[in-house]
Amino acid sequence: MTPNHAVVSPKEWLEARKKLLALEKELTHLRDRINAERKALPWVKVEKDYVFDTTGGKKTLADLFDGRSQLLLYHFMLGANWEAGCKSCSFLVDHFDGALVHLNHHDVTLIAASNAPLAKIEAYRKRMGWRFPWVSAFGSDFNGDFHVSFSPAELGGKVVYNFTEIDGSDAYDELPGLSAFYKDEDGTVYHTYSTYARGLEELVGTLMLLDRAPKGRNEGTTMDFVRRHDEYEDAPRRRA
Incomplete structure (x- = not known):
């Protein structure tokens, strides 16, 4: 069973993806500006x-x-x-x-x-x-x-x-x-x-990867899925 998402044709998906790409490019340019401002901070x-x-x-x-x-x-x-x-x-x-x-x-x-x-x-x-x-x-x-x-x-x-x-x-x-x-x-x-x-x-690459996964971070409260890496169950879990 697929999550509650629209299922569309490849052409419609491409149109939606291009709209998102424009926002992603805005974020990239904003990050560049923030990085420049960060470097320019007084010490x-x-x-x-x-x-x-x-x-x-x-x-x-x-x-x-x-x-x-x-x-x-x-x-x-x-x-x-x-x-x-x-x-x-x-x-x-x-x-x-x-x-x-x-x-x-x-x-x-x-x-x-x-x-x-x-x-x-x-x-x-x-x-x-x-x-x-x-x-x-x-x-x-x-x-x-x-x-x-x-x-x-x-x-x-x-x-x-x-x-x-x-x-x-x-x-x-x-x-x-x-x-x-x-x-x-x-x-x-x-x-x-x-x-x-x-x-x-x-700083947390795992979160950046999850943001690009189909369900995103898929959390109830902030990072509720996180465990110390030696405390996870051995079997992979499917989250609702």
């Missing part, structure tokens, strides 16, 4: 000396560039008292490992940072089989300063997330984001960009 010098725990010992934010001039840092939701990493963050970073070689050879370092201790991060990374660098911001102001980690006191009032003040009762103690940094030849680090919430969607 902010990072004044604070952030230090992270890594498998290679203590490292500063400047050290995390690993010899490159650009750093993309994903704020992964894994708190000090969490039993496991966020399901949605895990879905997103499943897409990282294949991109590493391409980014690294294009002067970009990609890492994740969480507020959990390094031992907890490494245990979860081992479970999930990931290779991308992942550091601990535990005990530092880093995730708080970038508005992705909140104390119980902060959650009792107002917090800023996605550049907007929201009620803390609507937030978790950890939230996701992506921040970009540039390191000058003299070692000065600049914060160039951050994005949060649905601004992270385009």
Whole structure:
């Protein structure tokens, strides 16, 4: 039984597809404009000396560039008292490992940072089989300063997330984001960009593929189909 869609002749389908193509081209051109505006954003010098725990010992934010001039840092939701990493963050970073070689050879370092201790991060990374660098911001102001980690006191009032003040009762103690940094030849680090919430969607190739499948994302609530990749049933499922 086919879904509730019109079934038409190839000629009629081609006409409808061309109309959609015009919209897709508009989106492509808009994306080009947004990318240009993103590159043109002013930068902010990072004044604070952030230090992270890594498998290679203590490292500063400047050290995390690993010899490159650009750093993309994903704020992964894994708190000090969490039993496991966020399901949605895990879905997103499943897409990282294949991109590493391409980014690294294009002067970009990609890492994740969480507020959990390094031992907890490494245990979860081992479970999930990931290779991308992942550091601990535990005990530092880093995730708080970038508005992705909140104390119980902060959650009792107002917090800023996605550049907007929201009620803390609507937030978790950890939230996701992506921040970009540039390191000058003299070692000065600049914060160039951050994005949060649905601004992270385009990092998730699976969603982009689903958007082109016959049923789209086929979800009741946002990403209700997502599981950690070791928690799916072995048999493929047909969704209504």
